[in-house]
Amino acid sequence: xxxxxxxxxxxxxxxxxxxxxxxxxxxxxxxxxxxxxxxxxxxxxxxxxxxxxxxxxxxxxxxxxxxxxxxxxxxxxxxxxxxxxxxxxxxxxxxxxxxxxxxxxxxxxxxxxxxxxxxxxxxxxxxxxxxxxxxxxxxxxxxxxxxxxxxxxxxxxxxxxxxxxxxxxxxxxxxxxxxxxxxxxxxxxxxxxxxxxxxxxxxxxxxxxxxxxxxxxxxxxxxxxxxxxxxxxxxxxxxxxxxxxxxxxxxxxxxx
Amino acid sequence: xxxxxxxxxxxxxxxxxxxxxxxxxxxxxxxxxxxxxxxxxxxxxxxxxxxxxxxxxxxxxxxxxxxxxxxxxxxxxxxxxxxxxxxxxxxxxxxxxxxxxxxxxxxxxxxxxxxxxxxxxxxxxxxxxxxxxxxxxxxxxxxxxxxxxxxxxxxxxxxxxxxxxxxxxxxxxxxxxxxxxxxxxxxxxxxxxxxxxxxxxxxxxxxxxxxxxxxxxxxxxxxxxxxxxxxxxxxxxxxxxxxxxxxxxxxxxxxx
Numbered sequence: 206x207x208x209x210x211x212x213x214x215x216x217x218x219x220x221x222x223x224x225x226x227x228x229x230x231x232x233x234x235x236x237x238x239x240x241x242x243x244x245x246x247x248x249x250x251x252x253x254x255x256x257x258x259x260x261x262x263x264x265x266x267x268x269x270x271x272x273x274x275x276x277x278x279x280x281x282x283x284x285x286x287x288x289x290x291x292x293x294x295x296x297x298x299x300x301x302x303x304x305x306x307x308x309x310x311x312x313x314x315x316x317x318x319x320x321x322x323x324x325x326x327x328x329x330x331x332x333x334x335x336x337x338x339x340x341x342x343x344x345x346x347x348x349x350x351x352x353x354x355x356x357x358x359x360x361x362x363x364x365x366x367x368x369x370x371x372x373x374x375x376x377x378x379x380x381x382x383x384x385x386x387x388x389x390x391x392x393x394x395x396x397x398x399x400x401x402x403x404x405x406x407x408x409x410x411x412x413x414x415x416x417x418x419x420x421x422x423x424x425x426x427x428x429x430x431x432x433x434x435x436x437x438x439x440x441x442x443x444x445x446x447x448x449x450x451x452x453x454x455x456x457x458x459x460x461x
Numbered sequence: 462x463x464x465x466x467x468x469x470x471x472x473x474x475x476x477x478x479x480x481x482x483x484x485x486x487x488x489x490x491x492x493x494x495x496x497x498x499x500x501x502x503x504x505x506x507x508x509x510x511x512x513x514x515x516x517x518x519x520x521x522x523x524x525x526x527x528x529x530x531x532x533x534x535x536x537x538x539x540x541x542x543x544x545x546x547x548x549x550x551x552x553x554x555x556x557x558x559x560x561x562x563x564x565x566x567x568x569x570x571x572x573x574x575x576x577x578x579x580x581x582x583x584x585x586x587x588x589x590x591x592x593x594x595x596x597x598x599x600x601x602x603x604x605x606x607x608x609x610x611x612x613x614x615x616x617x618x619x620x621x622x623x624x625x626x627x628x629x630x631x632x633x634x635x636x637x638x639x640x641x642x643x644x645x646x647x648x649x650x651x652x653x654x655x656x657x658x659x660x661x662x663x664x665x666x667x668x669x670x671x672x673x674x675x676x677x678x679x680x681x682x683x684x685x686x687x688x689x690x691x692x693x694x695x696x697x698x699x700x701x702x703x704x705x706x707x708x709x710x711x712x713x714x715x716x717x
């Protein structure tokens with residue numbers, strides 16, 4: 206499996222899987238107190254889901270929160286994500302030009318270590334976020350989400366490849382299973398991509414069935430799994446304590 | 462998923478998955494003390510792997526242990542298994558005719574609730590064990606093991622079907638993965654068989670990678686998972702405490 210490195214260093218000493226906990230507060234105060242609660246649970250990464258933030262449309266408001274997070278999170282890497290509504294994000298909205306401007310400002314501010322941007326945007330917008338992140342040493346996740354269904358395995362594989370081709374540092378694919386076969390398809394495509402795609406991968410199947418991939422997807426090549434610290438950002442996420450319990454048993458079983 | 466019933470009652474009130482713990486002692490005394498240790502861990506089923514028993518070749522010796530188990534196990538169902546050497550069993554040997562005689566005697570004795578016999582034996586031998594078990598109200602597992610590799614998914618599926626066709630009450634398939642793809646193949650074949658085959662299924666992938674299926678295979682249709690009480694009977698089995706810990710988290714995640 207390809208591990209995620211930031212500024213040349215493997216995150217959390219190369220731990221597998223990395224546990225990422227989302228922040229989903231609506232206000233600056235809520236996010237601040239959520240971060241405190243979340244950090245106490247020891248995630249490896251913190252993702253600020255800025256589409257939950259009511260001040261998203263204002264660059265200054267966003268930067269103020271980003272700086273606050275940077276100070277409070279210490280050395281723990283922060284992922285900045287404005288999940289687009291058409292890929293399962295919240296209703297808080299801003300024109301996409303403004304959003305790209307916000308991504309640029311966040312990268313410039315040095316407050317975040319990673320940004321996540323969807324591959325479904327026009328290539329020139331994706332390229333702009335890519336330029337800004339690269340210029341400031343910020344890693345970029347190229348992501349794809351489908352909250353309605355799971356495409357066939359070949360298509361899932363193609364999406365990992367698309368992220369690589371678009372210049373992302375990390376490829377992320379999150380899809381909704383309709384049946385258990387879809388869960389196996391996601392794991393199979395991740396496994397294949399881990400052999401064929403040259404950048405680190407993040408993948409998950411969502412919802413109840415998909416929760417299996419949040420526990421074991423790392424065995425098949427997903428470098429990061431998302432778990433709930435205080436509030437969930439997608440269906441099927443487990444509490445970080447439960448996730449850690451399972452991962453520990455799996456890790457032991459695999460090393461025997 | 463089809464649940465295992467014994468004498469018309471679902472085992473352990475229909476619990477999914479059932480946890481079965483093997484007994485692998487070599488002497489009567491060892492088996493007795495092993496059973497005591499194992500029962501304290503609360504398995505749903507106990508499997509006596511009689512091929513580990515040094516007295517296997519003597520009908521009377523086997524019956525003495527079987528009766529001892531029946532008394533000590535109380536209402537907990539007991540599976541009697543003489544795993545054949547060519548399917549991963551121990552070296553303790555007896556001519557196959559004698560083994561069939563032992564199966565018949567065990568069924569007659571009323572000491573066991575389930576017998577496991579390999580599908581790889583000549584059909585007339587399988588039929589003889591089937592007759593004896595049916596006559597005495599003992600359920601029968603028709604099993605297939607491959608300790609070297611995992612056949613393609615279609616072949617795995619065909620083995621579940623073969624058990625059904627041979628008249629077994631339960632179909633068991635245990636295979637060794639060479640790569641992670643094999644683990645997905647086993648889960649996929651189990652899932653398909655759970656839709657197409659009319660008897661309950663038990664399946665697992667063995668070894669380190671395969672340990673995943675011991676934890677989650679029940680979600681894909683395997684009614685039983687084997688876990689270690691005191692001694693392991695196959696590669697990849699987890700300690701019953703670890704297994705229970707994972708199953709509890711998975712069960713909770715699936716019900717959300």
